[in-house]
């Protein structure tokens with residue numbers, strides 16, 4: 001009976017409830033002894049009429065209310081939908097109207113998510129392309145210029161008087177530092193190691209360069225993982241890079257743990273620090289964290305960033321391997 005009732009359209013349920021109340025009221029009027037209305041109305045009659053009306057109203061609210069319950073369920077689910085954590089769907093509940101609404105909403109989500117994935121992919125492709133170009137120009141142009149300068153300084157060293165030697169040495173050191181910086185920036189822009197050596201080695205190189213630069217101890221546990229797509233590798237690398245940058249920038253940590261492992265068809269990247277943890281009022285979407293979530297979304301990975309009880313911050317990226 002309940003099930004039958006649930007499949008009745010909303011309009012009919014409301015009309016049915018109202019009709020029931022009217023029928024009951026009319027029947028009561030007809031069969032109840034002594035229900036009369038005089039003109040002008042007597043006080044007792046007025047009391048009976050008003051009480052009857054209140055009972056009718058309460059009855060109709062009680063009968064109609066269950067039909068609207070599913071609407072609230074659907075609305076709550078819609079409100080809770082997070083564009084950066086796709087995949088969640090509204091439950092298909094209630095009568096045919098509400099169920100149709102929920103189903104249509106889910107279909108719309110499907111289209112929106114597909115569109116969003118595609119535009120995020122395009123934006124990231126453009127960004128990676130641009131980074132490659134900048135890295136190449138830095139390496140080929142600024143890098144070459146600095147190398148040429150070093151050679152010029154070397155040849156100058158033999159010709160200048162003794163008292164200028166110290167200054168020339170300083171110049172040589174500055175130039176060498178400049179060349180190192182350019183190389184480091186170029187590598188950060190374009191992780192060539194990723195293509196040449198594979199993900200674990202590229203992550204290891206990243207950790208080494210970070211550890212040196214930020215004067216941090218990075219404990220690494222990088223296991224070999226099954227073949228990932230180029231896109232998945234780049235996402236994991238970029239998330240590790242941003243997480244490490246955040247540690248250096250915000251955490252004031254003493255040590256960091258970087259791990260990559262594979263279990264049950266899922267590759268997990270973990271970056272944990274023992275620093276001061278995320279601020280409690282941290283804004284929902286800032287550039288760096290948003291970028292990580294966007295990249296994770298692209299490859300259907302799950303990203304969680306939280307501060308565990310024991311302190312510090314934990315960034316965990318779980319990438320499901322494609323089934324083959």
Ligand SMILES: Nc1ncnc2c1ncn2[C@@H]1O[C@H](COP(=O)(O)OP(=O)(O)O)[C@@H](O)[C@H]1O
Pocket residue numbers: 246247249250251273275276277278279282285286287288289290312313
């Ligand atoms: N490892 C961390 N330890 C402490 N706070 C962090 C850490 N990572 C991120 N945060 C906090 O989260 C905020 C957002 O990070 P992010 O989106 O990367 O932006 P940005 O690094 O540009 O400030 C940071 O400003 C910082 O307050």
Ligand SMILES: [Mg+2]
Pocket residue numbers: 242245246288289
């Ligand atoms: Mg950041």
